[in-house]
Amino acid sequence: METIAQNPEKAANYLAGEGAGAEISHKHELLSRVGESLGASGIDVARNWLDNLPQSDQPAAMTGIASSMAKSDPSGLAAFLGVLPQDENWEAGVRVLVNNLQEADPEAAAAWQAMLQSKIEQK
Numbered sequence: 001m002e003t004i005a006q007n008p009e010k011a012a013n014y015l016a017g018e019g020a021g022a023e024i025s026h027k028h029e030l031l032s033r034v035g036e037s038l039g040a041s042g043i044d045v046a047r048n049w050l051d052n053l054p055q056s057d058q059p060a061a062m063t064g065i066a067s068s069m070a071k072s073d074p075s076g077l078a079a080f081l082g083v084l085p086q087d088e089n090w091e092a093g094v095r096v097l098v099n100n101l102q103e104a105d106p107e108a109a110a111a112w113q114a115m116l117q118s119k120i121e122q123k
Helices: 008-016 024-041 043-051 055-072 074-083 088-104 106-122
Strands: none
Touching: 024 043, 024 055, 043 055, 043 074, 055 074, 055 088, 074 088, 074 106, 088 106
16 A cells, blocks of 8 residues: 555545545644655645645645654744745644754744744734
């Protein structure tokens, strides 16, 4: 059986087609996994996929993309988040970045957490 990591495009196509009606928690898990695999392929590929998803699916996908980038390139993730609009996708990515930075760079984690908290309080 092929895994999501082996063929993220096939998994993404499944989610866009017959998997579109999957149970929400299952669908979000799949979106996150596909996002993680595509994030490892490069930010341009991942961003293109993210931008073409329905808005309601994007935060789960962003969690996966950010998880992949946080492991391989946390400064690249921070730069990517720095240019995104501060919407639900940004919030999902920042949560992952904060969790990733807490041990390695607590000051940076605190700064990102403060930005996230400020955004949440504005709602």
